[in-house]
Amino acid sequence: MQGTRPRxxxxxxxxxxxxxxxxxxxxPFFLWVLLFCYLPLAGWGMAFQDFKLRGxxxxxxxxxxxxxxxxxxxxxxxxxxxGRFFLALRNTLAMSxxxxxxxxxxxIIFALMLNEIRIKKFKRITxxxxxxxxxxxxxxxxxxxxxxxxxxxxxxxxxxxLGLTDKRITFLADQNMFWGIMTVSEIWKELGWxxxxxxxxxxxxxxxxYESAEIDGAGRLRKIWYVTLPCILPVxxxxxxxxxxxxxxxxxxxxxxxxxxxxxxxxEVLDVYALKYGIGQSRYSFGTAIGMFKSVVSVVMVLxxxxxxxxxxxxxxx
Amino acid sequence: MxxxxxxLIAVMTAVLLILSACSSPSQAPAGNNSADNQPAQNQPADxxxxxxxxxxxxxxxxxxxxxGEDVIANRVEEDFKGEVSQVITADTGVTIKYQxxxxxxxxxITLMIADKNYPDFIFSRSHVSNFLDADVYIDMSPLIDxxxxxxxxxxxxxxxxxxxxxxxxxxxxxxxxxxxNEDPEDSFEIQHAxxxxxxxxxxxxxxxxxxxxxxxxxKYPEIDGQPTIGMTLTCGEGWRYFITLINPGLRALGFxxxxxxxxxxxxxxxxxxxxxxxxxxxxxxxxxxxNDGLIDPDAFTQTYDEYLAKIASGRVxxxxxxxxxxxxxxxxxxxxxxxxxxxxxLPVTLSTDIKHPAYRPSAYTPTNGVxxxxxxxxxxxxxKFLDYLCKEETQILSAWGIEGVHxxxxxxRRQWTEAETAAQKLPGNDVKTAIGMMTYPWPTIGxxxxxxxxxxxxxxxxxxxxxxxxxxxxxxxxxxGVNSWKELFPTGDQFxxxxxxxxxxxxxxxxADSEFGMLLAECNDLTAQYLPMVCSASPEEFxxxxxxxxxxxxxxxxxxxxxxxxxxxxxxxxxxxxxx
Numbered sequence: 102m103q104g105t106r107p108r109x110x111x112x113x114x115x116x117x118x119x120x121x122x123x124x125x126x127x128x129p130f131f132l133w134v135l136l137f138c139y140l141p142l143a144g145w146g147m148a149f150q151d152f153k154l155r156g157x158x159x160x161x162x163x164x165x166x167x168x169x170x171x172x173x174x175x176x177x178x179x180x181x182x183x184g185r186f187f188l189a190l191r192n193t194l195a196m197s198x199x200x201x202x203x204x205x206x207x208x209i210i211f212a213l214m215l216n217e218i219r220i221k222k223f224k225r226i227t228x229x230x231x232x233x234x235x236x237x238x239x240x241x242x243x244x245x246x247x248x249x250x251x252x253x254x255x256x257x258x259x260x261x262x263l264g265l266t267d268k269r270i271t272f273l274a275d276q277n278m279f280w281g282i283m284t285v286s287e288i289w290k291e292l293g294w295x296x297x298x299x300x301x302x303x304x305x306x307x308x309x310x311y312e313s314a315e316i317d318g319a320g321r322l323r324k325i326w327y328v329t330l331p332c333i334l335p336v337x338x339x340x341x342x343x344x345x346x347x348x349x350x351x352x353x354x355x356x357x358x359x360x361x362x363x364x365x366x367x368x369e370v371l372d373v374y375a376l377k378y379g380i381g382q383s384r385y386s387f388g389t390a391i392g393m394f395k396s397v398v399s400v401v402m403v404l405x406x407x408x409x410x411x412x413x414x415x416x417x418x419x
Numbered sequence: 420m421x422x423x424x425x426x427l428i429a430v431m432t433a434v435l436l437i438l439s440a441c442s443s444p445s446q447a448p449a450g451n452n453s454a455d456n457q458p459a460q461n462q463p464a465d466x467x468x469x470x471x472x473x474x475x476x477x478x479x480x481x482x483x484x485x486x487g488e489d490v491i492a493n494r495v496e497e498d499f500k501g502e503v504s505q506v507i508t509a510d511t512g513v514t515i516k517y518q519x520x521x522x523x524x525x526x527x528i529t530l531m532i533a534d535k536n537y538p539d540f541i542f543s544r545s546h547v548s549n550f551l552d553a554d555v556y557i558d559m560s561p562l563i564d565x566x567x568x569x570x571x572x573x574x575x576x577x578x579x580x581x582x583x584x585x586x587x588x589x590x591x592x593x594x595x596x597x598x599x600n601e602d603p604e605d606s607f608e609i610q611h612a613x614x615x616x617x618x619x620x621x622x623x624x625x626x627x628x629x630x631x632x633x634x635x636x637x638k639y640p641e642i643d644g645q646p647t648i649g650m651t652l653t654c655g656e657g658w659r660y661f662i663t664l665i666n667p668g669l670r671a672l673g674f675x676x677x678x679x680x681x682x683x684x685x686x687x688x689x690x691x692x693x694x695x696x697x698x699x700x701x702x703x704x705x706x707x708x709x710n711d712g713l714i715d716p717d718a719f720t721q722t723y724d725e726y727l728a729k730i731a732s733g734r735v736x737x738x739x740x741x742x743x744x745x746x747x748x749x750x751x752x753x754x755x756x757x758x759x760x761x762x763x764x765l766p767v768t769l770s771t772d773i774k775h776p777a778y779r780p781s782a783y784t785p786t787n788g789v790x791x792x793x794x795x796x797x798x799x800x801x802x803k804f805l806d807y808l809c810k811e812e813t814q815i816l817s818a819w820g821i822e823g824v825h826x827x828x829x830x831x832r833r834q835w836t837e838a839e840t841a842a843q844k845l846p847g848n849d850v851k852t853a854i855g856m857m858t859y860p861w862p863t864i865g866x867x868x869x870x871x872x873x874x875x876x877x878x879x880x881x882x883x884x885x886x887x888x889x890x891x892x893x894x895x896x897x898x899x900g901v902n903s904w905k906e907l908f909p910t911g912d913q914f915x916x917x918x919x920x921x922x923x924x925x926x927x928x929x930x931a932d933s934e935f936g937m938l939l940a941e942c943n944d945l946t947a948q949y950l951p952m953v954c955s956a957s958p959e960e961f962x963x964x965x966x967x968x969x970x971x972x973x974x975x976x977x978x979x980x981x982x983x984x985x986x987x988x989x990x991x992x993x994x995x996x997x998x999x
Contacts, residue, residue: 154553158533244722251725252716253646273720274951361655361720362947381525382936383549 148172148389165386172390186391188366189374192280196356196370197348199284204295205344207288209337212299213325228300231293243358246286247273273359276367283355283368298340302333338410346403349395371395478512481800484538485789486531487860488520488546501853503820507813513804515857539795542593542860547787548929556589556790562802563588570802573809573862577783580920584990591805592785595865601878602904603777605670608738608745608762611891615759619898625671625704628767632713632736642734649713650737653726659744660947664719664954665692667739668701673773675781678923679943680984684915689922689984691977693946699965700769705954706961719951733760758891764904774909784920789860809862811869817857818876825852833873919988926984935983941975 117124149172150165179186211231218224234242249256250272257269272278310328319327353372360368369377371391379388499514508514518538520527528546531537532553543550550556560582563570571578573596581588607628613635614620622628632649640647654660665679669692674681681692692698708714715735717725729735730748738745742764752760766775791801807813815833819826825839835843842848849855866879884903888896901907919925929936949968956964 154529154532154549157535247720247722247725251721269716271716271720274716274955362660362944363719363951365944365948378937378940382940384937 145389145393147386148393150386152386152389154383154385168386172387173394175387176390176394185369185374185378189369189371192356192367193349193351193370193372196280196283197351199280200287200351201344201348203284204288204291205341208292208295209299209333211292212296212303213329215296215300216303216329217321217325228293228296232297233293234290235294237290239354239358242286242290243355246282246359250282273361274363276364279360279364279367282359286355286359298336299333302336303329306332342403342406342410345406346399348402349398476511476803477800478510480508480512480514481797482514482516483540483795483801483804484516484518485540485542486518486520486538487542488524488528488544499853501851501856502824503816503853504856506816506821507807507857510813511804511807513800535794537792537794539792539801540789541590541792542787542789544787547590550790551589555792557793557795557798558587558589559591559791559802560586560588562798563806566799566802567806567809569806569809570862573814573864574783577785580783581785590785590788590790591862592783593788593860594784595859595863595876596783597864597866597875602742602884603764603766603908604743605666605676605741605777606764606775606904606908607667607670607767608740608764610736610760611763611895612759613736614763614895614898615891619895622765622767623771625701625767625769628737628765629704629708629711629713633711635736636713643732645732645734648715648729648735649711650708650718650739651715651721651726651729651735652718652739653721653723653744654719654947654951655722655725659723660950662744663738663740664950665946666741668692668698670776671701671704671767671769671773672697673768673776675776675779675917676921676923677917677919678926679939679946680922680926680981682917682919682922682988684917687919687985687988688981689988690981691942691972691984694969694972694977694981697769702950702953702965703961704769706956706958709955710958714954716955719955733757738762753889758889761889761891763892763895764907766908774913776914777908778905778911779914779917780911781917782920784922784924786920786924789862805862808857813857814864814875815869817861817863818855820852820854825854828873835877922988925987929987935980935987938976938980938983942972942977942980945971945975 111119147162147165149167149169150162151168151171152161152165154161176186178184180190181187215224215228218227237245248254251257252269252271256272257266260266260270272282306329310332311324314324314328349371351370353370353376356368356370357373360373375388375391378384379391499508499516504515516538525546528543528549532549532555537555541550541555559567570591574581574592575596577592577596581590581592583589609622609628609631613631614622616635616638617631620627620631622631636647636649652660652663654664661679666676669676669681674692677692679692680689681695682689705714715721715729721729727745727748730738730745731751733752745762749761752758766777768775789805791798795801808817815822819833819835820839823836825836826833827836828834839852842852864875867875869875885893896902896904899907926939929939945968949964949971953961953964953968
């Protein structure tokens with residue numbers, strides 16, 4: 102930057118000494134990250150072993166036989182044969198992509214629409230109501246959804262009253278509907294909450310831009326398209342990159358709570374699969390292999406999204 | 420400025436110190452444990468100096484802890500101060516402290532084993548293999564030889580069955596030693612109102628069962644303003660589909676509850692139950708029920724709570740459940756006085772030549788129970804305590820309470836005293852008296868008579884049951900000319916006993932990470948997925964869907980499953996059968 106003095110160059114030790122208080126302050130957090138985020142990574146070693154818990158954990162860990170990539174081989178074989186792991190991976194990605202496609206765009210549209218409302222009170226009330234479901238836990242939300250969608254529930258009543266169907270639909274027993282139910286319920290739950298950040302971004306848009314757009318004869322829609330959206334594009338990009346990083350971690354509570362044996366082919370996601378066939382069967386090594394696979398995929402996806410964002414000239418967060 | 424910084428650093432250091440102090444408690448219990456273990460290793464050595472035979476029974480106060488994998492509903496007595504417990508403490512000096520499995524039991528047990536932080540006794544059901552693998556239990560057999568004559572007397576022939584393949588005894592069986600005379604737990608159930616309306620018809624086969632439900636539903640399409648439901652199940656949560664969807668199929672064919680397996684009684688050959696051809700017929704019946712609109716469309720997806728709510732609304736005409744599972748819904752009907760909506764239990768099977776297996780006898784099945792751990796400070800006292808529990812007097816004390824206070828001998832049989840009968844209606848009485856607290860899972864005798872010819876178990880008495888039935892149940896029983904549901908069912912002597920015991924226990928305790936555990940989980944998952952589909956398919960699709968199910972079972976390796984299961988049975992039970 103112009104105006105600042107050129108930095109005084111010094112040795113590393115001098116820099117460290119100069120920043121000693123800052124370093125001391127960050128030390129606890131550094132230790133925290135080391136202890137809770139990096140140390141547990143040593144457990145990844147299990148993915149290359151045939152780990153069996155026999156008494157002491159550390160003892161079992163160090164005495165377990167090394168089997169190399171056997172568990173990853175099992176996963177690959179299952180994937181090729183289109184077995185449970187393949188289905189779990191497919192379901193995870195499908196539900197994530199659906200959520201990314203619909204769940205990412207809707208809060209932006211919702212925020213833009215809210216922003217256009219002139220009546221303050223109505224705007225506030227709408228916003229509050231829209232983000233309330235965010236604070237309900239999935240256990241409660243799943244209970245509500247399953248009552249709503251039961252054959253004697255209000256959704257069926259409504260469809261029959263409207264004459265759209267004459268036979269009551271068993272929504273939760275139909276695996277073709279499962280992805281849709283998941284996507285809609287996730288959007289219902291998180292729409293208002295996710296819109297908050299876009300609303301905040303919209304408020305920081307320079308009002309002068311709107312005025313000059315008006316002078317140029319822009320209507321409402323044109324102002325949204327040519328002023329609001331470009332101004333909040335950096336925020337959208339950052340959120341998108343972060344969402345892509347979460348792509349493979351679609352969560353498992355809602356799938357576990359609303360899924361059942363009949364819809365398993367559509368509802369079982371990677372986390373549930375790892376839980377059932379990894380930890381649930383005391384196959385710690387297998388579970389670890391799935392976890393590792395997930396982490397690696399996540400990192401790769403973030404890097405790709407970040408590179409894409411850089412290329413298109415927008416901000417990058419890494 | 421500078422002083423401020425120093426203050427800040429002082430605060431930071433304090434925070435760090437607190438943090439490090441907070442992290443140490445995780446190690447502290449381990450430290451305490453090893454301190455606890457110290458006397459543990461010394462004590463037997465001290466005792467060893469005096470010959471055990473000359474030793475007086477030690478009645479000094481001692482506290483034993485026990486971990487129970489299930490929350491056992493009646494163990495609410497926390498301080499072991501109930502009336503019965505006080506007698507036990509006076510006799511032995513022992514106080515029992517309970518810890519229960521709560522939340523994620525698997526995780527809790529894994530942590531317990533990893534920390535070597537287990538109590539003196541452990542009662543585990545489905546995690547026995549985890550404890551056995553980690554060598555948590557001591558071998559009780561030499562101690563029982565020395566100190567446990569009453570244990571041997573109580574278990575009788577079953578005692579030898581508790582040994583593993585190396586002759587060790589790790590735990591005492593949890594099941595009642597003798598079957599008691601009580602109503603069937605598993606049956607097909609139908610509302611008294613339906614039977615009354617149809618004039619108490621004979622209902623012995625699935626077709627008769629269906630006809631009664633169908634006729635009633637057509638006559639009364641609504642109950643209390645809501646649509647009538649013919650029959651409902653609960654399959655939405657984890658293992659529950661076993662109870663209402665799988666077990667009834669096996670029962671309808673007269674098979675005993677050996678898990679999802681069929682055991683050939685002559686050859687002891689085991690096969691996965693769904694690979695036997697006959698079982699298809701039960702699900703064909705279910706398919707017919709579904710297509711006639713007699714099965715609730717939500718049956719295969721609803722949760723247990725929704726299931727109970729429907730039963731409690733009184734509009735579910737029939738069930739195929741275990742009494743223990745639906746009773747919570749039925750209780751609400753009783754409280755509201757809707758006795759005609761409670762359920763009769765019927766011995767329904769596929770055809771009249773099949774006997775309902777509710778009372779099919781089986782040899783004693785000691786696959787889990789209370790065991791003593793390596794952490795127990797004084798295994799000798801622990802075994803002596805178990806021996807004390809197995810004494811005839813203690814068995815009566817645990818089940819009935821104190822003579823003269825809780826029970827008396829009147830009219831030639833042991834009965835509750837008037838005061839106790841009145842008190843039993845009050846809440847909290849079980850905690851005050853502690854009657855029943857030291858029965859299951861501790862060694863408990865079920866049926867039979869003591870040396871004076873009086874019944875061991877308060878439930879083992881026909882007259883008690885008759886008073887417990889509600890008026891509608893009494894009407895139904897009278898109409899069928901019997902005094903209890905049990906009398907409707909084939910008696911035990913009509914069957915060949917299952918020499919291997921109740922095998923569902925056996926599959927339960929197999930290590931989850933074994934090949935058998937994996938294969939079984941995969942086959943069960945497939946079954947859980949296909950059975951609802953098969954039941955709710957159109958009648959034309961039924962056969963092709965069933966064939967698809969069987970071929971997928973085959974490709975999973977269901978025949979290997981049978982081979983491994985046969986070997987498991989041979990290793991665990993056949994040994995004893997051959998030895999006897």
